[in-house]
Amino acid sequence: MADTxxxxxxxxxxxxxxxxxxxRGRRRSPLAPYLFVAPAVVLFVVFMLIPxxxxxxxxxxxxxxxxxxSVLGVRVDRFVGLDxxxxxxxxxxxxxxxxxxxxxxxxAVPLTLGLALLFALLLDVPxxxxxxxxxxxxxxxxxxxxxxAALLWGFMYLPSTSPFSYVTNALGWxxxxxxxxxxxxGSLANIAIWGGVGFNMIIIYTSLRGIPAEIYESAxxxxxxxxxxxxxxxxxxxxxALVLTGVFALIGTLQLxxxxxxxxxxxxxxxxxxxxxxxxxxxxFLTDDLPSAAASSTILALxxxxxxxxxxxxxxxxxxxxxx
Amino acid sequence: xxxxxxRPGSGSRPGGAEGDxxxxxxxxxxxxxxxxxxxxxxxxxxxxLLIGAFYCLVPVGWVFIAxxxxxxxxxxxxxxxxxxxxxxxxxxxxxxxxxxxxxxAANSLLYAGVGGVLSTLVSTMAGYALAKFAFRGRNLIFFMxxxxxxxxxITLAIPQYILLSEIGLAGGPISxxxxxIISPFGIxxxxxxxxxxxxxxxxxxxxxxxxxEWRIFRHIVLPIMVPGMVTVFLLQFVGIWNNFLLPFVMxxxxxxxxxxxxxxxxxxxxxxxxxLYSLAITGAxxxxxxxxxxxxxxxxxxRLDLISGGLKG
Numbered sequence: 001m002a003d004t005x006x007x008x009x010x011x012x013x014x015x016x017x018x019x020x021x022x023x024r025g026r027r028r029s030p031l032a033p034y035l036f037v038a039p040a041v042v043l044f045v046v047f048m049l050i051p052x053x054x055x056x057x058x059x060x061x062x063x064x065x066x067x068x069x070s071v072l073g074v075r076v077d078r079f080v081g082l083d084x085x086x087x088x089x090x091x092x093x094x095x096x097x098x099x100x101x102x103x104x105x106x107x108a109v110p111l112t113l114g115l116a117l118l119f120a121l122l123l124d125v126p127x128x129x130x131x132x133x134x135x136x137x138x139x140x141x142x143x144x145x146x147x148x149a150a151l152l153w154g155f156m157y158l159p160s161t162s163p164f165s166y167v168t169n170a171l172g173w174x175x176x177x178x179x180x181x182x183x184x185x186g187s188l189a190n191i192a193i194w195g196g197v198g199f200n201m202i203i204i205y206t207s208l209r210g211i212p213a214e215i216y217e218s219a220x221x222x223x224x225x226x227x228x229x230x231x232x233x234x235x236x237x238x239x240x241a242l243v244l245t246g247v248f249a250l251i252g253t254l255q256l257x258x259x260x261x262x263x264x265x266x267x268x269x270x271x272x273x274x275x276x277x278x279x280x281x282x283x284x285f286l287t288d289d290l291p292s293a294a295a296s297s298t299i300l301a302l303x304x305x306x307x308x309x310x311x312x313x314x315x316x317x318x319x320x321x322x323x324x
Numbered sequence: 325x326x327x328x329x330x331r332p333g334s335g336s337r338p339g340g341a342e343g344d345x346x347x348x349x350x351x352x353x354x355x356x357x358x359x360x361x362x363x364x365x366x367x368x369x370x371x372x373l374l375i376g377a378f379y380c381l382v383p384v385g386w387v388f389i390a391x392x393x394x395x396x397x398x399x400x401x402x403x404x405x406x407x408x409x410x411x412x413x414x415x416x417x418x419x420x421x422x423x424x425x426x427x428x429a430a431n432s433l434l435y436a437g438v439g440g441v442l443s444t445l446v447s448t449m450a451g452y453a454l455a456k457f458a459f460r461g462r463n464l465i466f467f468m469x470x471x472x473x474x475x476x477x478i479t480l481a482i483p484q485y486i487l488l489s490e491i492g493l494a495g496g497p498i499s500x501x502x503x504x505i506i507s508p509f510g511i512x513x514x515x516x517x518x519x520x521x522x523x524x525x526x527x528x529x530x531x532x533x534x535x536x537e538w539r540i541f542r543h544i545v546l547p548i549m550v551p552g553m554v555t556v557f558l559l560q561f562v563g564i565w566n567n568f569l570l571p572f573v574m575x576x577x578x579x580x581x582x583x584x585x586x587x588x589x590x591x592x593x594x595x596x597x598x599x600l601y602s603l604a605i606t607g608a609x610x611x612x613x614x615x616x617x618x619x620x621x622x623x624x625x626x627r628l629d630l631i632s633g634g635l636k637g
Contacts, residue, residue, distance in 0.1 A: 309474070
């Protein structure tokens, strides 16, 4: 679903675990729970913890040429502390890619969530027609991989195949600059929005369906309009689902890679370092600069965790204030 | 990770609204008494929804029409005018490089199917243990899993590749299958589901009857957890099917590619050979069909209230 919103890399705002509920009675087999969690723990360590540790470790090291036996010196791999971080944070190219990611995210995330909320609220309005059709149609892009979505939209943008540019050409306005500097952010964000709205809509709608109808009934009896019911009652009640989908969308945004990469053959505007993850891929595999790639990866991952944590913390505080 | 004090299973609820939410409600039926209140205001919402539906269907409609165009027609006829090359395109697609498209489709199915099943099993066992047993280290494990949910999995693909190539496992299908089995979010969902769906009394009773823990899990817990497992499986299946960077980084042989990477290769080669554009478009159209059908068919079995926090705790 466009690399954005919801991929398997989904998340949930609920964090710290509650106090363990003491098992009643005597456990006869204290080994059992360990065996049940063992596969997950082993895989977690091998495929998440170790790669993470390895990334941090390599981000603190670098290849340096040192004087040695030969005239050219010897290439040694040694500890350089935070040098790589200092270097990548001063790298104008990488900073520019974070800037582009920021602009893209500011367009994609609010619009995805806003449209998802709007459609979910409309689906929940009694007596709206064609609900089933609309819900299914809006959900279909979820089944389209981000790469395929980028391919489809890429041709919808390309002046020679675009139906939109066909119309504007016919009107004498010339093609729409979807893939030019000005339109590119909107075009990329649109792919993410298209792929993400349906799933988020379903999450929010499911949350709406869980609210007892009696809550609205009394408001309606008091003369509240459908719009007032939606804004004053429904929206506050689905805030948790919104926070959740917001964090999903945020994490998806920061992992932007496939879509701009897919559009690259269609436009010269997208460079090899357009998005941070593209720069990281280039450093790791094309220019063989693993330490820089590791440092940038760590910054990206830390940034993601920090942003998600801020969103969750703000939501949590709001919620607590609401209670008191 | 700050603490949102939340009972697992109840999701995070807004303050003051701790009412008893009904989770089961027949979908689509209007609430009693609501119809009269909204007869006037139903036209605009319907129109807006239909615009949304149209927006979502346009690119899909386009790709099916475009797949009927011969390479010559693609760039010359109006976008939504059907062409005459559908059978030719399909023939070219399945003949490309000795039938590689069929291989890609089979690979996607293999990675998503096997990966999804293994991931669901691992998640279910872990989620059940975390929900229903008190053991030393439980909170630490759960906290790490939750932290794992927030880590962008894609940034791990490159170190995973480097480490797997150190031990000679990178390059083949196994390198795509192994890393996707661990799903922190799947474990989290399984825990939420086990917490609310598996009654402690049944476990206690079975233990008193002398059943072993594995037997209890196999014959009592697993059947109860099926709805949660279906949800985790579908999320994982679609996630793996749609994944691009991991197979892109890991695989070296084109014959091992899934559809996403295969279509990407077709498109990136296409700038040199426009005939490949037609193949990429036809390939995209064909690949959309099975997953859309699967998702639409299985939609009704999803317990997405697991995610949205509507599950009763």
